[in-house]
Structure formats: C-alpha cells, structure tokens
Amino acid sequence: MKWDDLPNEQCSMARTSVVLGDRWTLVILSDIFLGVRRFEDFQKRLGISRTTLANRLRLLEQHGVLTQRQYEERPPRFEYRLTPKGMGLYPAVVALLDWGDEHYSDAAGPPILRRHTTCGHDFAGMLHCSHCHEPVTPHDVEARKRTADNRFAEVRRGPVNRRGS
Amino acid sequence: MKWDDLPNEQCSMARTSVVLGDRWTLVILSDIFLGVRRFEDFQKRLGISRTTLANRLRLLEQHGVLTQRQYEERPPRFEYRLTPKGMGLYPAVVALLDWGDEHYSDAAGPPILRRHTTCGHDFAGMLHCSHCHEPVTPHDVEARKRTADNRFAEVRRGPVNRRGS
Numbered sequence: 277m278k279w280d281d282l283p284n285e286q287c288s289m290a291r292t293s294v295v296l297g298d299r300w301t302l303v304i305l306s307d308i309f310l311g312v313r314r315f316e317d318f319q320k321r322l323g324i325s326r327t328t329l330a331n332r333l334r335l336l337e338q339h340g341v342l343t344q345r346q347y348e349e350r351p352p353r354f355e356y357r358l359t360p361k362g363m364g365l366y367p368a369v370v371a372l373l374d375w376g377d378e379h380y381s382d383a384a385g386p387p388i389l390r391r392h393t394t395c396g397h398d399f400a401g402m403l404h405c406s407h408c409h410e411p412v413t414p415h416d417v418e419a420r421k422r423t424a425d426n427r428f429a430e431v432r433r434g435p436v437n438r439r440g441s
Numbered sequence: 442m443k444w445d446d447l448p449n450e451q452c453s454m455a456r457t458s459v460v461l462g463d464r465w466t467l468v469i470l471s472d473i474f475l476g477v478r479r480f481e482d483f484q485k486r487l488g489i490s491r492t493t494l495a496n497r498l499r500l501l502e503q504h505g506v507l508t509q510r511q512y513e514e515r516p517p518r519f520e521y522r523l524t525p526k527g528m529g530l531y532p533a534v535v536a537l538l539d540w541g542d543e544h545y546s547d548a549a550g551p552p553i554l555r556r557h558t559t560c561g562h563d564f565a566g567m568l569h570c571s572h573c574h575e576p577v578t579p580h581d582v583e584a585r586k587r588t589a590d591n592r593f594a595e596v597r598r599g600p601v602n603r604r605g606s
Contacts, residue, residue, distance in 0.1 A: 287541070287545065287546075287547075287552050288471075288538045288541030288542045288545060288546070288551060288552060288553070289467055289468050289470075289471040289534075289537060289538055289541055290464075290468050290541075291541050291544075291545035292467065292537050292538070292540055292541035292545070293463075293464040293465075293467040293468060293537075294464065296467070296537070297462065297463055297464035297465075297466070297467050298458075298462055298463070298464075299455075299458040299459065299462035299463075300458075300462075301462070302454055302457070302458040302461070302462050303454050303455050303458055305454075306453075306454040309579060310584055340544075361544060363579055364540055364543065364544075365536075365540060366568065366578070366579040367532075367536040367539075367566060367567075367568035368533055368536035368537045368540060369454075370568060370577075371530075371532040371533035371536050371568075372454060372457050372458075372461070372533045373453045373454055373457070374532075375457055375529055375530060375533060376452070376453030376454055376455075376456050376457035377453045378529065379456075379505075379526060379529075380452065380453060380456035380457065381452075381453070382452075384587065385587070386453060386587070387452050387453060387586065387587050388453070388584050388585065388586050388587065389584070389585045389587075390582050390583070390584055390585075391582065391583045391584075391585060392570040392572060392573065392575075392577055392581060392582060393581045393582065393583055394570070394573065394575060394577075394581045395570060395572055395573035395575065397570070397572035397573065398572070398585075399570040399571045399572050399573075399577070400571040401532060401568050401569070401570075401571070401577065402532075402568070402569040402570065402571050402574070403531065403532035403535060403536075403566050403567070403568075403569075404566070404567040404568075404569040404574075404576075405557040405559070405560060405562070405564040405566075405567065406564045406565040406566070406567050407557060407560055407562035407563075407564050408557065408559065408560035408562065408564075409567070409569075410557075410559060410560065411569075412535075412557055412559075412564065412566065413531070414474060414528055414531040416557060416558045416559045417555050417556065417557060417558065418555070418556045418558055419475055419553050419554070419555055419556075420553065420554045420555075420556060420563075421552070421553050422549065422550070422551070422552050422553065422554075
C-alpha cells in the first residue's frame with residue numbers, strides 16, 4: 277500500500293510523520309528550539325553530512341516549518357527560522373525531550389533543563405485539556421472517528437478501556 | 442559522525458528518535474493509542490509489509506514501549522500492549538496528532554476527535570508547566586545546559602530571544 281492510501285483515520289499522524297518521521301529531523305528540530313539557526317552550526321553540532329542536513333532542512337522548509345532569512349548582505353548569508361507552523365511543534369518537541377530525559381538520561385540526569393521563566397522553575401511538560409485546562413491522561417480520552425457522512429458518531433475508548441480489537 | 446557520538450546536549454532527542462524517528466513507528470503508535478493490539482489488525486489497517494511491521498513492533502518491544510501478552514491459549518496468540526513507559530508517550534502522540542490535525546486536515550476537519558471524558562468536551566492538547574500548572578509557550582522557556590561538572594550554569598534563551606548563534 278502506498279503511503280497516500282492509508283485510511284483517513286490515520287492521516288494526521290501519517291502526514292505529520294512524513295515531515296518528522298526521521299531521526300535527524302527530530303534532532304534538528306530540538307536544536308532549532310535551542311536557538312541554532314545556521315547551516316554551519318547544525319553541521320558542526322550534529323556531525324551530519326552536508327547533503328543529509330541540506331535534505332532535512334529543505335524538507336522542513338518545503339513543509340513550511342522553517343523559512344530562510346538573510347542575515348548578511350555581502351556575502352549573502354541565510355539562516356533558518358521557525359515559522360508559526362514550526363513554533364506549533366514546541367509541545368511535541370518538549371514531550372519527546374521529556375520522555376527521552378526520563379528514560380535515557382545518564383546517572384547525572386538530563387543534559388538540558390528547561391526553566392519556565394514565568395514561574396522560575398524547571399519543568400516537565402504536562403498535557404492539559406484546551407477546554408477545561410485540567411490535566412489529561414490517556415485514561416480519560418475517547419477517540420471519535422469521523423464517518424463517511426462527516427459525523428463523529430462512533431465513540432472508542434482509549435488504550436486502556438477499549439475491548440480487545 | 443556516528444549516532445552515539447552526538448554531543449550529550451542532544452542525547453535526549455537523539456535517543457528518543459532512535460525509537461520513534463520513523464514514519465511507520467509514529468503511525469503504529471497512534472494506532473496503539475486507539476486500542477489496536479494485534480499484529481493482523483495493524484497489518485490490515487496500515488497495509489504495511491509483514492516484515493516491516495514485525496521490525497517496528499520488535500523495536501518498540503526492545504525499547505520497552507510495548508510488551509506482548511498472550512490472549513489465547515490454543516492456538517497461542519499474543520497481542521501488543523503499552524507498558525508504562527509506552528503510556529508516557531501519550532503527550533507526544535497527542536501533540537503530533539494535534540499538529541497534523543491543524544495543518545493537514547482536509548476541508549471536513551480532522552479525521553478523529555479526542556474527547557476529554559472528565560469535562561465532556563473535544564480538546565486539543567495544551568502544554569502546561571509541571572510546577573505552576575500554567576500554560577507554557579516557547580517564549581517563556583530558558584534552556585540550561587549541563588556543564589562538564591554537572592552543573593546547570595549556562596542559561597540560553599529559547600528560539601525567539603536568543604541572539605543569532
């Protein structure tokens with residue numbers, strides 16, 4: 277089956293993973309959120325081949341996650357900046373980093389701490405509900421699949437409560 | 442440079458992306474959180490080759506994201522279940538799905554809605570701070586890198602405020 281033939285139900289993750297489903301892309305993204313902007317800096321930090329790096333950056337640019345901005349006229353030089361669409365990946369990046377911190381840190385702890393400047397404390401990301409603003413766990417989520425007539429009739433429980441498929 | 446030689450600073454995302462940095466793996470994960478558990482069901486839903494599917498599931502099992510559980514004795518049959526470590530990926534999965542919903546939905550809207558059963562409303566995931574429980578944006582996060590003596594001295598601003606590197 278071709279990628280495009282995936283059932284509609286999976287399309288949000290399928291399309292997201294076309295952009296992000298690659299080892300280097302995830303690492304490049306986390307570097308961008310640390311403020312890295314220039315090709316040479318990515319290259320030096322990641323030790324990645326120039327071709328691979330250029331391909332990954334081009335893909336992110338094609339998908340509107342990054343844009344190039346000129347920062348020097350002579351010679352003309354460009355840096356990569358997150359677009360608003362790219363900034364929207366921050367919750368995903370934090371969630372992936374937190375998970376990596378929790379499960380793959382060495383004895384000394386995570387390599388980077390993230391401090392919430394509003395309250396002044398290091399934090400881990402928490403998933404909250406956009407409606408009631410309370411925390412969300414997988415146990416209190418129901419997935420409702422869109423049907424052919426564009427209604428959301430079918431209710432399915434999350435990973436815990438649903439009967440075995 | 443080999444993957445393992447990445448600077449310590451990138452290790453949380455680098456190690457996470459070894460597990461998740463693959464198109465199929467992300468789609469398999471989002472299916473698991475919809476309650477899909479059995480090899481045949483993944484295979485039917487994703488139309489993926491049996492070999493590819495088996496490889497991805499094995500990787501997730503090796504990394505302790507999934508575990509196999511016998512659900513039938515004669516003949517012996519097994520299904521895949523999320524471990525607590527795997528359940529910890531829920532915030533990342535929701536964030537990636539939300540982003541896909543926002544940017545890649547067709548005109549009729551997202552293929553799946555997620556309802557927060559506690560409040561009864563469909564929701565998008567919000568990133569909140571584990572300390573003050575308030576929402577977090579990339580603009581109010583400072584990254585502090587661990588130094589060689591295991592202190593967190595250096596303060597770096599996020600993607601917006603940091604000077605060009």
